[in-house]
Amino acid sequence: MKPIVNIEGLTKTYGKRRGISGITFAIEEGEVFGFIGPNGAGKSTTIRTLLNIIFPTSGSASIFGKDVVTQSLDIRRQIGYLPSEVFYYDDMKVVDLLRFAAAFHRCRNEKRIADLAGRLDLDLNRKIEDLSFGNRKKVGIAQALLHEPKLLILDEPTGGLDPLMQNTFFELLKEERAKGTTIFFSSHILSEVQRMCDRVAIIKDGSLIKVESVENLMRNNLRHITLTARQPDEIDLSAIAGIVRRERIGTTHLKLLYDGDMKAFVQGIAGCPFTDILIEEPSLDEIFLHYYTN
Ligand SMILES: Nc1ncnc2c1ncn2[C@@H]1O[C@H](COP(=O)(O)OP(=O)(O)OP(=O)(O)O)[C@@H](O)[C@H]1O
Numbered sequence: 001m002k003p004i005v006n007i008e009g010l011t012k013t014y015g016k017r018r019g020i021s022g023i024t025f026a027i028e029e030g031e032v033f034g035f036i037g038p039n040g041a042g043k044s045t046t047i048r049t050l051l052n053i054i055f056p057t058s059g060s061a062s063i064f065g066k067d068v069v070t071q072s073l074d075i076r077r078q079i080g081y082l083p084s085e086v087f088y089y090d091d092m093k094v095v096d097l098l099r100f101a102a103a104f105h106r107c108r109n110e111k112r113i114a115d116l117a118g119r120l121d122l123d124l125n126r127k128i129e130d131l132s133f134g135n136r137k138k139v140g141i142a143q144a145l146l147h148e149p150k151l152l153i154l155d156e157p158t159g160g161l162d163p164l165m166q167n168t169f170f171e172l173l174k175e176e177r178a179k180g181t182t183i184f185f186s187s188h189i190l191s192e193v194q195r196m197c198d199r200v201a202i203i204k205d206g207s208l209i210k211v212e213s214v215e216n217l218m219r220n221n222l223r224h225i226t227l228t229a230r231q232p233d234e235i236d237l238s239a240i241a242g243i244v245r246r247e248r249i250g251t252t253h254l255k256l257l258y259d260g261d262m263k264a265f266v267q268g269i270a271g272c273p274f275t276d277i278l279i280e281e282p283s284l285d286e287i288f289l290h291y292y293t294n
Contacts, residue, residue, distance in 0.1 A: 002029075002065055003026035003027055003028055003029075004027050004028065004029050004031075004063065004064060004150075004151055004182045005026060005027040005033075005050065005061070005062075005063050005151070005182075005184060006026045006027075006061065006062045006063075006065075007023055007024055007025055007026065007046070007050070007059075007060075007061040008024050008059055008060050008061065009022050009023070009024055009058065009059035009060070010022070010023040010024070010046065010049060010056055010058075010059035010060070010061050011023070011056060011057045011058045011059050012045050012046075012049055012054060012055075012056055012057050013057045018042075018205070018206045019042060019045040019057075019206060020042035020045045020046050020049070020203075020206045020207075021206045021207050022059065022207065022208075023042070023046055023059070023203070023207070023208050024059075024208065025201050025208060025211045027182060027184060028182075029180070029182055030177070030180050030181075030182055031182055031183070031198050031199060032173070032177055032182075032183040032185060032196050032197045032198050033182070033183065033184050033185065033197060033198065033199055033200070033201070034185050034186075034187060034193035034196070034197035034199070034200035034201070034214070035047075035184065035185065035186040035187070035200070035201050035203065036186075036187060036188065036190060036193055036200050036201070036202050036203070036288065037188065037202060037203035037204055038188055038204070039188065041188075041203045041204050041205065041206065042203050042205075042206040042207075043155065043156075043186040043188075043203060044084055044155055044186070045206075046203070047081075047153055047155050047184075047186060049061065049068070050063065050068050050153065051068075051072070051076070051079075051081060051153070052068055052069055052072035052075075052076075055069065056069070063075045063079070063151065064078060064150070064151075077105065078149055078150045078151060079149050079150070079151045079152070079153055080143075080144035080145055080146075080147065080149035080151070080152045080153070081144055081152075081153045081154075081155075082137075082140045082141055082143075082144040082152075082153070082154045082155060082157050083140065083155050084155040084156040084159065084186075086136050086137060086139065086140035088128045088136070088139065089128065090127070090128050090129035091127060091128070091129060092127065092128055093124070093125055093126065093127055093128075094117070094122060094123065094124045094125070094126055094127075094128065094131070094139055095113065095117075095124035095125065097128060097139060097143070098113045098116075098117075098124070098139070098142055098143060098146060099113070101143045101146065102146055102147060105146075105147035107146070107147045107148075109146065109147075112146050112148075113142070113146060116141075116142040116145060116146060116172075117142060119168055119171075119172060120138040120141060120142060120165070120168060120169075120172075121138075121165070121168075122135065122138050122139065122142060132160075133160045134160035134161055134162065134165070136160075137157075137159065137160045137161060138161070138165070141157065141169060141172070145172065145176065148176075148179070148181075149181065150180075150181060150182065151181070151182045151183075151184065152173075152176060152181055152182070152183045152184065152185075153184045154183065154184065154185050154186065155186045156186055156187060156188070157169065157185065157187075158187070158189065158192060166192075170192075170195065170196060173185075173196060183196075185197060190283070190285045190288050191283070191285065193214070194214055194218070194283075197214055198213060198214065199211060199212065199213045199214065200212060200213075200214060200217065202288065217287055218281065218287070220259075220287060221242075221258075221259055221260055221261070221262070222244075222257065222258070222259050222282050222286070222287055222290055223257075223258050223259075223262070223279055223280065223281065223282065224255065224256070224257060224258075224278075224279070224280040224281075224282055224286075225255070225256045225257075225258050225265070225277065225278070225279050225280075226249070226253055226254070226255050226256075226277070226278040226280075227253070227254045227256070227269070227272075227274040227276070227277055228252055228253055228274060228275050228276035228277070228278075229252060229253075229254065229272075229273055229274040229275060230252065230273070230275070231273065232248055232251075232252060232253060232254040233248065234273065235254060235269075235272045235273065235274060236272065237256070237268065237269070237272075239268055240258075240260075240264065240265055240268035240269070241260060241264075242258055242259045242260025242261070242264075242265070243256055243257070243258055243260075244256075244257040244258065244259050244290065245257035254274075257282070257286070257290075259290065262279075
């Protein structure tokens with residue numbers, strides 16, 4: 001199966017400033033693919049390069065097997081894009097803006113516009129200039145979805161949406177996914193990536209750290225272990241390799257972040273004076289931080 005998005009050694013520098021360096025990964029058809037990294041990591045730079053808004057310094061990328069630089073027009077006909085910050089013509093009404101956007105795709109569909117506006121609780125007759133940041137974002141979501149694109153590229157899509165609206169947004173994405181739409185979802189919020197995505201690419205300082213399935217990320221060895229003991233400070237764990245963090249909680253608990261073989265850990269603490277043990281799976285955020293601090 002050919003990937004829908006294929007990025008090979010993509011590099012973009014802004015003069016002497018780093019943008020992204022040697023990014024390589026592929027997104028398969030029908031995947032919901034997360035792109036995760038802290039502020040300034042290079043997510044928007046990668047996305048803008050894919051959209052031919054900026055040009056790569058070196059490397060290449062294709063979408064639907066077409067080169068993002070030379071065949072951008074063809075590509076854009078079949079994608080929906082939500083930028084991290086949306087800017088529209090301020091004096092346009094929402095409905096006119098959406099009709100205008102639909103016209104680019106030759107798909108004026110009043111029912112779809114009305115449906116999306118209803119779901120997103122968007123007043124079609126308001127002017128863009130009168131909308132809050134969150135409501136502008138909703139216009140952006142409707143504009144990205146209205147022509148039912150084959151690929152959705154969403155750059156920090158949930159910023160400004162309240163929790164209820166975030167739920168609606170995720171429902172909309174699930175419906176798109178059920179139609180076979182491929183979704184490329186950039187975010188710095190891991191919990192939403194964990195909730196939505198099949199795989200994630202982790203980017204830091206302009207370089208790709210890892211591409212992994214969310215399932216595998218959650219299945220790694222990293223665990224929170226809480227030991228209960230009368231004298232937690234006296235527990236000697238020096239012989240156990242893989243303790244990433246050790247923290248006394250209150251007077252009777254010792255909380256550890258452990259990255260290693262669980263059997264070795266259990267054998268290592270067998271002789272220690274503890275009365276209880278709790279082993280928990282870390283959140284994706286913690287797994288993510290762990291990758292970053294190593
Ligand atoms: N137009 C520009 N001129 C100069 N440097 C830029 C420009 N755009 C981005 N950069 C730099 O490129 C790097 C990557 O930025 P980018 O906006 O792609 O990150 P990001 O992961 O999208 O971050 P955020 O979550 O804050 O949007 C940063 O160091 C940033 O300062």
